[in-house]
Amino acid sequence: MPVWNFVRRSFYQDSVTLMRLTRDLEAVPGVRRAAVMMGTPPNRAVLAQAGLLAADGESAAPADLVIAVRADDEAGARAARDAVDAALAVSRTPVPAGRAHPRTLAGALAVLPDASLALISVPGIYAGAEARRALAAGLHVMLFSDNVPVDTEIALKREAAARGLFVMGPDCGSALLGGVPLGFANAVPRGRIGLVAASGTGLQEVSCRIAAEGDGVSHAIGVGGRDLSDAVGGATALRALAALAADAATEVIVLIGKPPGPAVAARLAEALGGLAKPSVVYFPGAAGTAATLEDAALAAVALARGEVPHPVEFSLPASDVARLVDEQARTLSPGQRFVRGVYSGGTLAREAVTLLRQRLDDVAPDVLGAEGKAHRVVDLGEDVFTVGRPHPMIDGTVRRERILSEAAEPATAVLLLDVVLGYGAHSDPAGELVPALAGARRAAAGGGRGLAIVASVTGTERDPQVCSVQVAALRRAGVVVMPSNAQAARLAGLIAARAAAR
Amino acid sequence: MSRDLLDPPPRVISLGLDLFALALEALDVPVVHVAWSPTAGGDVRLAGQLARxxxxxxxxxxxxxxxxxxxxGGEPFVVDCRPAWEALELPERTVLHAGPPIAWDRMCEPMQAAVLCAIRYEEWAANDDAARRLVESDRVKLEPCHHWRAVGPMAGVITRSMPVFVVENRAFGNRAHVTINEGLGKVLRYGANDDSVVARLRWLATEAGPLLGAALRAGRGLDLRALMAQALRMGDEMHQRNVAASALLVRALLPHVARAGGRHHAVARLGEFLSDHDQFFLNLAMAAGKAMADPAAxxxxxxxxxxxxxxxxxxxxxxxxxxxxxxxxxxxxxxxxxxxxxxxxxxxxxxxxxxxxxxxxxxxxxxxxxxxxxxxxxxxxxxxxxxxxxxxxxxxxxxxxxxxxxxxxxxxxxxxxxxxxxxxxxxxxxxxxxxxxxxxxxxxxxxxxxxxxxxxxxxxxxxxxxxxx
Known part of the structure; x- marks a missing residue:
């Protein structure tokens, strides 16, 4: 039977490695006998004695590696050679990083070679370049960073599509992929409702309301605040809808965002129309979509259960709501008439504005804290408030200051708050707020006034902060905690309207 | 490369805020956090150059x-040891030194001392003062080893009568050269310059070098890449620590030295010298490095x-x-x-x-x-x-x-x-x-x-x- 020798020049290997290889080679189909040895004279003698030495092996040097094979045919011999080459190929085993964190994406890939996604939260001016590298390395990208130019966003999303990858963001605050929370996200049970969201806190509120109803989320794909604009064209949202349409775990699809540009609206309508799965849309203020984030969540749960969705104004019976309004309004003095929302979540703040305007006149239309308006909601997560300071969901300092200044105004009747829990958020937002709320009450009392405080908590029982623990802490501080942001805003509106009517 | 976004669950590289990575770590999601900093430390000009x-x-x-x-891909073999005037055609009154080119008046003191000592060793001057005058009047040329297909440790001084190892890169055909390691203690490369330094240099040139050369020629070359790969597995990194590589080298050279030896005492002296010097192999690692690196230039x-x-x-x-x-x-x-x-x-x-x-x-x-x-x-x-x-x-x-x-x-x-x-x-x-x-x-x-x-x-x-x- 013929013998083949393959020589790898100047290729030192330890004998233990080679003995293991020899053992494995004899299991290769077509191989009768094999040996892998360094080409030292004694080893060559061993090979010769075993009848495994051919001409190539005879001329090997001590530092050369000899692969000697007796095989049925050349194909068997080649298979053996290839097996050795594969076993001795440069290792791709992840390297232990030691104590140091890698400094670059390339370094991180050496530690986690099968990484699938880059979560980028570096300053906006650098984010585009890092995202480009991540795409080139075959990674999906979640761009938490904001302040990324729209041209960069368009280019990144085009490149991602060409590579079959996703760019979620920029300004994508939240996502849940296969149960894994990315950015600010809550511990939501896995389930059958898939979300596509151009809004981080919108995604959080809807997924938490779904959890509160006892259902769960398959995946929640953030697309970034600008994705639905005509400039970006819904590039990620359209592909996210397709991905959820193809996803076996997803039975119902929810789309959340600011009202899209007209061109994108048409394409989204077409995409949603073509889905074989029921869908729910929330574009605040847009006709034919859910009225609130809560309604969107309830509708999705109902569809998943094969029930008919119906919107909810309050979960409590009307008599209980009336009693709550009475209790709160009673503490207020004449002249206290206005709702002052102090928010950390942008979409939640805008939802509150929308609902307040349905009931009250003279509500500031934006969430940048327009002074002089009667009722106003400020989103402290907006860039103008966060320059050089942490986001209010991470650190409540800015919010505490704002709460105190609003309470000091004699016309303030109701403080309206959101409290967002989950991964990435402050470890005890209620604990952080309570002293400021006590201070706000003292400030009002000092002026001979009462103060109504209404809030909702966006979170779940499995969140690190535990939703019920946060709710209890707020209630102990005299806060009226409502089951959703929508209900909190509605109640605040009712209290203010009652106060004004007196 | 296309991969599914939704399945399997993500394995994450996080750049920026560490709190997101910490959250994933707590959930046992595979994650690596990058200790990110702006490109070029935020230097806008350099970042622009990189972008170009x-x-x-x-x-x-x-x-x-x-x-x-x-x-x-280089295959460095040490094939010979012979005087620099032969191997490099190094002329009279030229002193090679380590590093990039440098004028005499900017040289550090140990390098100056080594240069002067080498001039005395070559007998171009009888003492340091005379040697210094030769250098200062440009009657001795100073050039980097790297410009002469050579490398030298520390001061890196090479003159024509010093024996050098010849390392041949058999994959590319180029050669690199290096002096014989002098061992520890008072040695030229560290700027020592007394009579014992000169005496050792003479012994290397007249006895050790020729013996090593004969042994290497008889052995028809020694595969340094394989030797270094083996030493790396034995705890050497080939710069600070060469104890395994030196031992492997001695083991490989011994039969050839013994055969080439002739005079019994010469072999004994070389053996004694090799056994004493854990760093002996460093110079060969350097020449191997030079032989491997040069083809990339x-x-x-x-x-x-x-x-x-x-x-x-x-x-x-x-x-x-x-x-x-x-x-x-x-x-x-x-x-x-x-x-x-x-x-x-x-x-x-x-x-x-x-x-x-x-x-x-x-x-x-x-x-x-x-x-x-x-x-x-x-x-x-x-x-x-x-x-x-x-x-x-x-x-x-x-x-x-x-x-x-x-x-x-x-x-x-x-x-x-x-x-x-x-x-x-x-x-x-x-x-x-x-x-x-x-x-x-x-x-x-x-x-x-x-x-x-x-x-x-x-x-x-x-x-x-x-x-x-």
Whole structure:
């Protein structure tokens, strides 16, 4: 039977490695006998004695590696050679990083070679370049960073599509992929409702309301605040809808965002129309979509259960709501008439504005804290408030200051708050707020006034902060905690309207 | 490369806020956090230069692949040992030194001492004063070893009658040369210059060198790459620690020396000398490094480093695309441990061509293979050694197919230092080194580690941008 020798020049290997290889080679189909040895004279003698030495092996040097094979045919011999080459190929085993964190994406890939996604939260001016590298390395990208130019966003999303990858963001605050929370996200049970969201806190509120109803989320794909604009064209949202349409775990699809540009609206309508799965849309203020984030969540749960969705104004019976309004309004003095929302979540703040305007006149239309308006909601997560300071969901300092200044105004009747829990958020937002709320009450009392405080908590029982623990802490501080942001805003509106009517 | 977004669950690389990575870690989701900092430390001009090269990334990556293939594909064999006048055709009144070119008046004291001592050894002058006059009146030429297909440790002084090892890169046909290691104690390379130094140089030239040459010629060459791969597995990184490589070399040479020996006492003296010197192999590792690195010089568009070297005053690098041009910056002071009676105040700034070893992925770059050496960094031992090699991987273009580290599950040492990555990260190569006394005649005072200065790399980056435009 013929013998083949393959020589790898100047290729030192330890004998233990080679003995293991020899053992494995004899299991290769077509191989009768094999040996892998360094080409030292004694080893060559061993090979010769075993009848495994051919001409190539005879001329090997001590530092050369000899692969000697007796095989049925050349194909068997080649298979053996290839097996050795594969076993001795440069290792791709992840390297232990030691104590140091890698400094670059390339370094991180050496530690986690099968990484699938880059979560980028570096300053906006650098984010585009890092995202480009991540795409080139075959990674999906979640761009938490904001302040990324729209041209960069368009280019990144085009490149991602060409590579079959996703760019979620920029300004994508939240996502849940296969149960894994990315950015600010809550511990939501896995389930059958898939979300596509151009809004981080919108995604959080809807997924938490779904959890509160006892259902769960398959995946929640953030697309970034600008994705639905005509400039970006819904590039990620359209592909996210397709991905959820193809996803076996997803039975119902929810789309959340600011009202899209007209061109994108048409394409989204077409995409949603073509889905074989029921869908729910929330574009605040847009006709034919859910009225609130809560309604969107309830509708999705109902569809998943094969029930008919119906919107909810309050979960409590009307008599209980009336009693709550009475209790709160009673503490207020004449002249206290206005709702002052102090928010950390942008979409939640805008939802509150929308609902307040349905009931009250003279509500500031934006969430940048327009002074002089009667009722106003400020989103402290907006860039103008966060320059050089942490986001209010991470650190409540800015919010505490704002709460105190609003309470000091004699016309303030109701403080309206959101409290967002989950991964990435402050470890005890209620604990952080309570002293400021006590201070706000003292400030009002000092002026001979009462103060109504209404809030909702966006979170779940499995969140690190535990939703019920946060709710209890707020209630102990005299806060009226409502089951959703929508209900909190509605109640605040009712209290203010009652106060004004007196 | 297309991959599903939704299934399987993500495995995450996080850049920026660490709280997101910490949350994933707590959930046992595979995640690596990058200790991110802005490109080039936020230096807008350098970031702009990098962006200019980024526009040609495809061309550069192709060129770097070629340069890396040359850098790692060399097959260095030591084939001979013969006088520099024969091997290098080194003329009279020329003294080679380590590092980038340097004028006499800028040379550090130990290098000046070595130059003067070499002039006395060659009998071009009877004493140091006469030797100094020859140099100052330009009657002795000073040139870098690297310009003569040679390398030298520390002061790196080579003159014509000194024997040099000849290392042949059989894959590319080029040769590199290096002096015979003088051992420890009072030695020329550390700036010692008394009669015992000259006496040892004479013995090397008249007895040890010819004997080693005869043995090597009889052996028809010794495969240094395979020897170094083996020594790496035995805990050497081939710069600070060469004990395994030296032992392997002696084992391979012994039969040939014995056969070539002739005079019994000559063989005994050489044997004694070899057995005493753990660092004997360093010079051969350097020549192997030079032989392996030189073929990568001149690869157009390649941004990989082909030379790291220092002369005790300047640190110099050369880059594949830029051929023989040196990019220099003031050299740093090593940090390390000192022999009894010496301290940092006695140390000379970093010196020697020996960083050619780091150029091919050994030395400080391969620290993970040599935890014993990592103790010079601090008390960290193994963890620190791993961290160094992991950090070096970030500035290198690839991993060595032959030089592998068992403790890293057979991954290759990082190799191919990329100027772009060094400037981008601000991470410069870590070099293991001996520390010379700053005064003439003292010799070695300690050993430690030193970083290449960033200035060499930013200067090279500017030149790369200029060459590309």
């Amino acid at each position: 090269l980024e526009a040609r990334a495809a061309t550069i990556e192709r060129a770097n692949a070629e340069a890396l293939a040359r850098l790692t 001149g690869v157009a568009d390649a941004t990989l480093v082909t030379t790291l070297s220092r002369n005790g005053t300047d640190f110099g690098i050369r880059v594949a695309a830029l051929g023989d041009r040196w990019f220099t910056a003031p050299v740093a002071m090593p940090v390390g441990l000192y022999f009894p009676g010496f301290g940092p105040a006695d140390a000379n700034p970093d010196m020697g061509d020996s960083a050619i070893v780091e150029t091919i992925g050994l030395g400080g770059i391969a620290m993970a293979a040599s935890p014993a050496v990592a103790r010079f960094l601090g008390a960290g031992g193994v963890a620190e050694a791993m961290a160094v090699t992991a950090e070096m991987r970030e500035i290198c273009a690839g991993e060595h197919p032959i030089f592998r580290i068992p403790a890293l599950d057979e991954r290759g040492v990082p190799v191919g230092i990329d100027v772009r990555r060094v400037v981008e990260t601000g991470v410069t190569p870590l070099i293991n080194t001996g520390i010379a006394g700053r005064r003439a005649g003292v010799g070695q005072v300690g050993a430690g580690v030193v970083r290449a200065p960033l200035g060499c790399f930013t200067a090279a980056l500017d030149a790369l941008v200029e060459a590309a435009s």
